[in-house]
Amino acid sequence: MTQQEKNYKTIVIGVSAGGLEALSTILPALPQDFSMAVAVVQHMKEDGDNYLPEYLNRKCRLNVLEAKEKYSLKSGSIYIAPPGYHLLIERDFTLSLTVDPPVCYSRPSIDVLFETAADAYGQSLIGVVLTGANIDGSKGLKKIRKKGGLAIVQKPDTAEAQAMPSSAIEIAGADHILPLTGIGPFLKELGRIK
Amino acid sequence: MKNPDKTEQIEIDMLLETIYRQRGYDFRNYARASLERRVRTQMDSFGLKYISELIPYMLYDDATFDSFLRNMSITVTDMFRDPHFFKALRTQVIPNFAALPYIKIWCAGCATGEEVYSLAIILKEVGLYDRCQIYATDYNTNSLDIAKNGQYPLDKMKQFITNYNKAGGNKIFGDYYHARYNFVKLHKGIREKIVFSHHNLVSDSVFGEMNLILCRNVLIYFNQILQNRVFTLFNESLANGGFLCLGTRESLEFSSLEPLYKKELVKQKIFRKK
Numbered sequence: 274m275t276q277q278e279k280n281y282k283t284i285v286i287g288v289s290a291g292g293l294e295a296l297s298t299i300l301p302a303l304p305q306d307f308s309m310a311v312a313v314v315q316h317m318k319e320d321g322d323n324y325l326p327e328y329l330n331r332k333c334r335l336n337v338l339e340a341k342e343k344y345s346l347k348s349g350s351i352y353i354a355p356p357g358y359h360l361l362i363e364r365d366f367t368l369s370l371t372v373d374p375p376v377c378y379s380r381p382s383i384d385v386l387f388e389t390a391a392d393a394y395g396q397s398l399i400g401v402v403l404t405g406a407n408i409d410g411s412k413g414l415k416k417i418r419k420k421g422g423l424a425i426v427q428k429p430d431t432a433e434a435q436a437m438p439s440s441a442i443e444i445a446g447a448d449h450i451l452p453l454t455g456i457g458p459f460l461k462e463l464g465r466i467k
Numbered sequence: 468m469k470n471p472d473k474t475e476q477i478e479i480d481m482l483l484e485t486i487y488r489q490r491g492y493d494f495r496n497y498a499r500a501s502l503e504r505r506v507r508t509q510m511d512s513f514g515l516k517y518i519s520e521l522i523p524y525m526l527y528d529d530a531t532f533d534s535f536l537r538n539m540s541i542t543v544t545d546m547f548r549d550p551h552f553f554k555a556l557r558t559q560v561i562p563n564f565a566a567l568p569y570i571k572i573w574c575a576g577c578a579t580g581e582e583v584y585s586l587a588i589i590l591k592e593v594g595l596y597d598r599c600q601i602y603a604t605d606y607n608t609n610s611l612d613i614a615k616n617g618q619y620p621l622d623k624m625k626q627f628i629t630n631y632n633k634a635g636g637n638k639i640f641g642d643y644y645h646a647r648y649n650f651v652k653l654h655k656g657i658r659e660k661i662v663f664s665h666h667n668l669v670s671d672s673v674f675g676e677m678n679l680i681l682c683r684n685v686l687i688y689f690n691q692i693l694q695n696r697v698f699t700l701f702n703e704s705l706a707n708g709g710f711l712c713l714g715t716r717e718s719l720e721f722s723s724l725e726p727l728y729k730k731e732l733v734k735q736k737i738f739r740k741k
């Protein structure tokens with residue numbers, strides 16, 4: 274089976290420093306009839322208010338909301354992890370939250386989302402690692418690839434902080450290394466094939 | 468062809484079944500993804516290759532089972548965690564109790580006690596503590612011991628004090644404890660009305676006629692079946708007009724009991740039994 278024929282169901286995105294701009298570039302590129310669900314971990318201060326879903330919702334054609342526990346992932350919706358909670362995906366494609374200790378100094382942690390999503394979706398998952406100043410996401414992306422999913426990493430020299438995408442490429446490798454502006458259109462293409 | 472994923476699911480099911488039948492702890496209806504992560508971490512730390520290799524320990528080795536059980540329970544907590552919640556509790560819930568001769572409170576899943584002591588401090592400051600009886604329960608005996616002791620690392624105090632002030636505390640937080648080396652111990656006056664005891668939300672029964680139940684950041688670890696069981700337990704334990712407080716990201720939304728409750732404070736996840 275070629276990559277283009279695979280039936281991808283869900284995209285998980287991990288992003289840290291520089292995330293607001295990166296997400297504002299990628300997510301508005303996704304069209305109204307997009308065929309996948311999107312779950313996002315953006316590192317942020319734990320006790321802050323979660324302004325991100327509302328902010329992105331205004332910019333996007335798709336519905337952007339804060340991830341709530343026990344909600345089923347729906348295609349065409351974008352779920353953002355709440356600050357201070359890990360976001361996980363169950364095998365029945367519902368969302369879970371926990372207050373387990375931080376992973377890679379982060380809660381939500383990208384690895385936690387990616388690893389559980391890989392278990393739930395196997396080869397119908399796409400993992401995307403974007404700009405950031407730590408190494409969260411590398412282990413998770415490795416697991417996504419191991420389970421047959423597709424790995425996309427932002428080209429480090431287009432990232433506000435290069436450490437996270439560089440580490441992902443080094444530890445997990447990538448199927449596609451794309452500049453920031455190329456990721457949205459690429460996902461749009463993948464979301465077209467049914 | 469064998470599917471490794473399916474094999475692992477069988478192994479986890481067998482492990483949970485063994486723990487339930489041999490040890491009486493029922494994790495079968497916990498939310499699965501985080502439970503799996505914890506099981507795998509323990510498997511790795513024991514240097515094992517397969518999850519099923521944990522099963523003999525659960526059957527035969529008490530000490531290993533005890534440490535396994537401790538690691539299954541996530542005891543992460545703070546004093547005045549989510550200060551906005553405690554502020555709402557102080558200003559909008561607790562005043563409802565002023566006319567009661569006797570106030571009964573249950574803090575379920577109290578972990579190492581920080582949450583229930585935060586509540587005690589508020590009750591003290593508003594002058595109602597002497598009329599309270601507070602039950603604080605958890606299934607983790609280890610954290611209950613820490614809770615009973617009321618002693619916490621000194622280096623956590625800075626965060627606690629910040630939270631306390633944000634939660635509307637208006638006294639000097641330092642007056643509630645004394646420092647000993649690297650620890651602080653809460654004064655007896657804060658601890659005296661709290662009874663800590665072992666209670667498993669999965670299998671144990673109701674507490675009677677509570678005016679307030681706090682159960683925060685526990686239900687997120689359960690699947691819907693178990694959440695419903697626990698909501699029923701709380702419903703039977705609450706007096707009419709009593710308050711149920713959940714964690715900031717928890718809700719009654721998927722429970723058939725929702726219609727029986729008024730959403731007293733939506734954002735703070737405070738519900739009132741009609």
Ligand SMILES: C[S@@+](CC[C@H](N)C(=O)[O-])C[C@H]1O[C@@H](n2cnc3c(N)ncnc32)[C@H](O)[C@@H]1O
Nearest residue numbers: 540544576578605606607667668669683684685
């Ligand atoms: C993350 S802590 C929450 C502590 C505190 N309520 C807070 O919000 O800060 C979760 C607690 O729930 C307890 N717990 C988990 N399953 C339980 C059960 N079946 N019965 C009683 N307590 C349980 C754990 O032992 C742990 O102490």
